[in-house]
Amino acid sequence: MPSILRTKYLQYKRDNNQLSSWLCRTAVQYGYPLDSFKPSDISLEDEDEQKTAQQLRNAKKKAKAKAKAKGQGHDETTTTSVSGDYLLTIPQYTQITSYLIEKKVAIPVEFMKLLRRCITLREKCLRPFFARSKSDESIAGHQYFIDILREAEGMLLAYRGAKVGGDSATETSKAVEGVANGANRYAHLATQQEDVNDEEEEDLPDIFLPEPPRPVDTSISTTRMRFATVSSIEEGMTTLLVFFEDVHSVRQYIIDLWTDFKNGKTDLMTAAVVTNTAMELLRRSHDDLVSRVIEPTFKGDLGLVSMCLVNLMARCSPVMLQPPLFTTLGPNDDLLKRTYDYLLLPNFQILGGLADLINDEMIPIYKPGHYGEFDTTLDSAKLPFDRRWKQCQILLCESLTEYQLLLMAGDLTKDGLPSSARATDNIYFLDEMAYEMDRFAKTKQCSLLLLVYSQVFLDVVMTSGIAAKRGLATLQKSAGVMVDSLKRRSTVEGPTQPGSWPARSEAIAREVMKEAEVWHSTDPIAIMRKIVNRNGRRMGITADYKSTLMERNPMLCGLLLFRLQLQYQRIGFALAEAWGTILYTAHLVAACGHNAAQFSQFRLPKWKDMDLIIDMHGEADIFGGKVPKTIDDSYISFLQMMGYSSEVLASMRHAYTDTQLPEHLLRRRRQTPVNLESKNGPKGLKDHTQIIPIFTEKYLGNPKVGTKVDINVIEALLTDLGSSRHPTGKSVGPARRKRNHRSPKFSIVQLLSILEQGLMSETTSLRFDYISMHLRCIRLLREVKAHNHDYFLGKLGPGYIEGDHQLSWIVGWILHWATMSGRAAEYIGIKREKLGRQGGMVGSKVLAGATEAIKKFLNETQEGEVEVRKIEVA
Secondary structure (H helix, E strand, O other): OOOOEOOHHHHHHHHHHHHHHHHHHHHHHOOOOHHHOEEOOOOOOOHHHOOOHHHHHHHHHHHHHHHHHHHOOOOOOOOEEEEEEEEEOOOHHHHHHHHHHHOOOOOOHHHHHHHHHHHHHHHHHHHHHHHOOOOOHHHHHHHHHHHHHHHHHHHHHHHHHHHHOOOHHHHHHHHHHHHHOOOOOOHHHHHOOOOOOHHHHHOOOOOOOOOOOOOOOOOEEEEEEEEEEOOOHHHHHHHHHHHHHHHHHHHHHHHHHHHHHHOOOOOHHHHHHHHHHHHHHHHHHHHHHHHHHHHHHHOOOHHHHHHHHHHHHHOOOOOOOOOOOHHHOOOOOHHHHHHHHHHOHHHHHHHHHHHHHOEOOEOOOOOOOOOOOOOOOOOHHHOOHHHHHHHHHHHHHHOHHHHHHHHHHHHOOOOOOOOOOOOOOOHHHHOHHHHHHHHHHHHOOOOHHHHHHHHHHHHHHHHHHHHHHHHHHHHHHHHHHHHHHHHHHHHHOOOOOOOOOOHHHHHHHHHHHHHHHHHHHOOHHHHHHHHOHHHOOOOOOOOOOOOOHHHHOHHHHHHHHHHHHHHHHHHHHHHHHHHOHHHHHHHHHHHHHHHHHHOHHHOOOOOHHHHHHHHHHOHHHHHOOOOOOOHHHHHHHHHHHHOEOHHHHHHHOOOOOOOOOOHHHHHHHHHOOOOOEOOOOOOOOOOOOOOHHHHHHHHHOOHHHOOOOOHHHHHHHHHHHHHOOOOOOOOOOOOOOOOOOOOOOEOHHHHHHHHHHHHHHHHHHHHOOHHHHHHHHHHHHHHHHHHHHHHHHHHHOHHHOOOHHHOOHHHHHHHHHHHHHHHHHHHOOOOOOEEOOOOOEEOOHHHHHHHHHHHHHHHHHOOOOHHHHHHHHO
16 A cells, blocks of 8 residues: 555544644643553554655664764763653543643644644534534534544634734634534534535645644653544544545446446456556555444444444434335435435345355355346436345345355366466455455454445446446457467477577466467356356356356456456567567668659558557667667667677777777777677667556455555656657547645545556557567568568578578668668769669668568558457457
8 A cells, every 4th residue: 555645534634634643742741741642552553654765764773874974973962752652531631731731832833724624524514414414413423522622722713813913812712602602513514515515525635734843841752652632422423434535436446447348448458457456545545434433433343433424414303223124215215315325324234144154065056047147238326225235135136146166266277277387375465345255254353344335346347237238248359369479389389499488488478378278268267167067056156157257247357357458468579589570670661662752652551569669668679769760870779789899889880981980999909809799788679568567466466465556657757647648549539537736645546547548548558469569570571571581681691581480680780781782872873772874773782672571461461450449449
């Protein structure tokens, strides 16, 4: 979980703890008794407070400098450092405020701003319940803390106003009296304008408080003390409601995302990875909420949590000890239905029923049709509560429970199943839902996180509607394309591989092809049915059982496709680098373009696939600089990419010309032998993506490591997205949620918006079939070699190329002879690349032959944009 993330819940917690810590630390330094606070049983250290390695090194240097200064006799005030984590009660806020006013402590404006924010966000969170409350008693406990904070604010405003004079004190006194008196203390909340809306609340910059002031006559330092409010049922429920605001904000983002998928505006992998990341990002808030609120305040009992929240939100009188089943709610229970929807209570009740059926010998797998038929054509947003949750019940019981069978498949290493030999755990754990379902099966307890995840599962499936099946279809089709390209290698490449393609790489390629074959033609649940056939009756699986998990779950299909594409791309990069096919074919095409510029008969057909390669990787990656303009530049560019030293490159610019080598090269030659190879060696295609590498460890290594988001990567991506275009020429769409401040933090939806934009701009590279392009370049280079074979046979003999594994060398020979023959012609007064007196062409024979071969290949095969079309279809 990145520390740059700040959800509403984490912002709420940070603001409260910062407010409490400043107030109490200041009071302790001014003599307030420390024993009036209760020691905290849990650490109050926030992840944002943890020092980075650089910060620790800086602190160590400062400590050494301080010790040195002290040893040299510099005067320093002796201080007593007090440390520890403590809790204060709610009434102590006003008590300590009065104490600080009495001590005439200067209160910074930052503290007042933070106090106002804490009050405002609490009011906003509880405003819906205040507005419709019929009695003060139903929400008195929740208003109590707000009243205390408002009273403290009023006291401080009056104190600050009295110090500067004017009417501030009078106005503040009236405001305080208005809070303390009146027929309904909460009336101002029901009519108050919403001065902090949802988007602004997610975009609040941190308020940094200055160090608490310390009187000159004290030796106490409280820099290592932290304070928080003692837990209570009322404050716990307020905190839970803040968490649910985060959940519903993320849910709406996910619904919009899969609506775009349904309408063809977002690709499958982007939608799946962003959704899975959203679920992962919610885990931090959830885990913190459990340890700080649910465990200490509610004893870890979600049933108690749901009961308290239902009574608060639905204004139950008398108190409802057991919320009724969602299936029993009547037509007049509108408020209760809205409450159930907000708290995801039907999920809790359904999953609770499933937990009762789990044991060591049986997995609760429901047969299709047991609860009715799931209708993919229905618009869930328009369905009434009863029909919508009936559809959800079918999905959860028929499809979600199949995750447990899927997890069993991932633990096996039988032939035909996806191999997890290179992963440290079950490969399906890359899906956050699978990870949480595994915990559910082992503990038989439904967590709050599983409630959220199950709702995301429902949102994805029901939002996608009939388009959900596209997920499995895309996975199967894409896997089939990979299998086809990998199988064609044996017929196109030939029996001999380059020495730079080791046996280990070939083994990995076979492993990936095996996994792709599974996803192309097989349902893993079907495989599990065969494996556990002897236990079928006991597991509730019969011969006519039909799996629905994969066809209804486009997110899982997208995640598996993303993992497969990452592996496939790695193989494509490695093959292209080992053979040099794509890179040096690009060099040959650029060189042939010099002919086309002079002679129209050599103009090549449009090769969109090669143009896209150059666009994705950049000219510097392909040519070591700008696109060469002459055949001489092409030759030097080729040598540079082959890894020759700068001395060789400089010398080759003067070979067969009437220019002399520069003095520095001559001097270097006389002093030391010429080094043929550069220090960095040969250059190849590089992956310039910024977002995709963030997910590599999770999706190709250990699924449990989590996604590591670095602020520097995010900021660099924001810069690039602001100035670049999509590799296919399409502009990247605007962010769903922008950030309006420059603090190094993001809400979940802001971070998701950045990741979505980045993935949409980078998945073109991921979907590009480098293996297919590599094989096409081999076929093309064979044609080029055949066209010029007699020429090189006469010049160099039969050993100029040992076999097809050295096909890319033909490019080097062509560029060498084209350059040197041209220079030789110019040496005797013949201008190359020109029309002669009789209209004949004066140019390189081998370059003309290569140009003719490329032109013929592209015209006859019509394969100039095969890969671009694949991407467009996908």
